[in-house]
Amino acid sequence: MGVTKVLREARQALDDAGLRGSFLVRDLDTGDELGLDADVEHPAASLVKVPLAVATLERVARGELDPAAPLTVQPGRSAAPGPIGLSKFRHPAVIALDDLLHLSTSMSDSVAADALFALTPPAAVTAELRRLGHDGIAVRHLMADLVDTPAERFPRAEVHLAHALAISAGTAGHGHPVPQLDISRANAGSARAFTDLLHGLWRPTTVRPAVAARVRELMGDNVVRHRLAPDFTSDSSRWSSKTGTLLNLRHEVGVVEHDDGRAFAVAALTESRVPAAAQPGAEAVMAHVARTLRDAVRTG
Numbered sequence: 001m002g003v004t005k006v007l008r009e010a011r012q013a014l015d016d017a018g019l020r021g022s023f024l025v026r027d028l029d030t031g032d033e034l035g036l037d038a039d040v041e042h043p044a045a046s047l048v049k050v051p052l053a054v055a056t057l058e059r060v061a062r063g064e065l066d067p068a069a070p071l072t073v074q075p076g077r078s079a080a081p082g083p084i085g086l087s088k089f090r091h092p093a094v095i096a097l098d099d100l101l102h103l104s105t106s107m108s109d110s111v112a113a114d115a116l117f118a119l120t121p122p123a124a125v126t127a128e129l130r131r132l133g134h135d136g137i138a139v140r141h142l143m144a145d146l147v148d149t150p151a152e153r154f155p156r157a158e159v160h161l162a163h164a165l166a167i168s169a170g171t172a173g174h175g176h177p178v179p180q181l182d183i184s185r186a187n188a189g190s191a192r193a194f195t196d197l198l199h200g201l202w203r204p205t206t207v208r209p210a211v212a213a214r215v216r217e218l219m220g221d222n223v224v225r226h227r228l229a230p231d232f233t234s235d236s237s238r239w240s241s242k243t244g245t246l247l248n249l250r251h252e253v254g255v256v257e258h259d260d261g262r263a264f265a266v267a268a269l270t271e272s273r274v275p276a277a278a279q280p281g282a283e284a285v286m287a288h289v290a291r292t293l294r295d296a297v298r299t300g
Contacts, residue, residue: 014285021269025267071100
């Protein structure tokens with residue numbers, strides 16, 4: 001199938017599923033790539049936990065932070081809710097910094113992420129990315145700020161109204177009255193920027209090899225596996241990734257490593273036009289489009 005046809009059919013599949021967004025797939029050894037609107041910036045949601053892990057571990061490597069240092073996380077002190085992890089704890093917990101990295105990155109625990117942000121604030125994470133040569137990702141706020149959206153203020157039966165607002169109120173320039181969806185105020189990045197970061201973690205040049213290895217391990221342990229993982233996991237491949245979800249945003253970035261030695265970075269950043277929180281069909285289409293692009297790159 002020609003590249004033009006692949007891209008046309010991918011766009012049509014996304015549109016039929018009520019999605020729009022940016023995709024990029026890159027062969028990490030040849031540099032061959034294929035994408036859709038890969039340079040468009042999107043709010044990053046929980047994808048920001050990967051840069052947070054990189055910045056934290058770089059500081060550990062420089063001796064500025066101790067991975068075994070115990071940190072006390074108080075219950076009920078964070079505004080960052082979540083279905084799992086520390087937001088469900090009822091009592092103070094003493095957790096080592098390295099274990100907080102596992103909770104934040106592998107389990108997408110936002111309370112754990114904010115405990116790490118207390119040590120390396122958003123501006124410092126951005127500065128660390130710039131030092132490493134990654135200019136396309138901006139880290140601006142905590143996870144607690146991320147989840148303070150209209151969805152948390154509506155009764156459960158009316159959450160669809162928050163999704164409708166998210167869908168309808170954006171501007172052509174990706175501005176938005178909901179600050180977490182405004183790329184000038186939110187944590188943000190493009191499919192290309194996140195692919196570049198993945199490339200730098202799987203084929204390190206500026207990131208320390210030990211740091212890159214630990215982040216790869218954390219992403220390999222990702223427990224959120226309902227989005228792209230079904231199309232990239234098999235007995236002959238390994239899928240390591242991080243998801244991001246907020247209102248109508250559905251993202252995932254990761255790397256699929258095949259037993260034949262080939263590896264492909266995959267970034268899928270999407271926005272839904274459907275005012276519903278649960279959209280398994282749309283997520284299946286995301287995975288199908290990402291795999292179709294990977295197949296096209298793989299076969300040349």
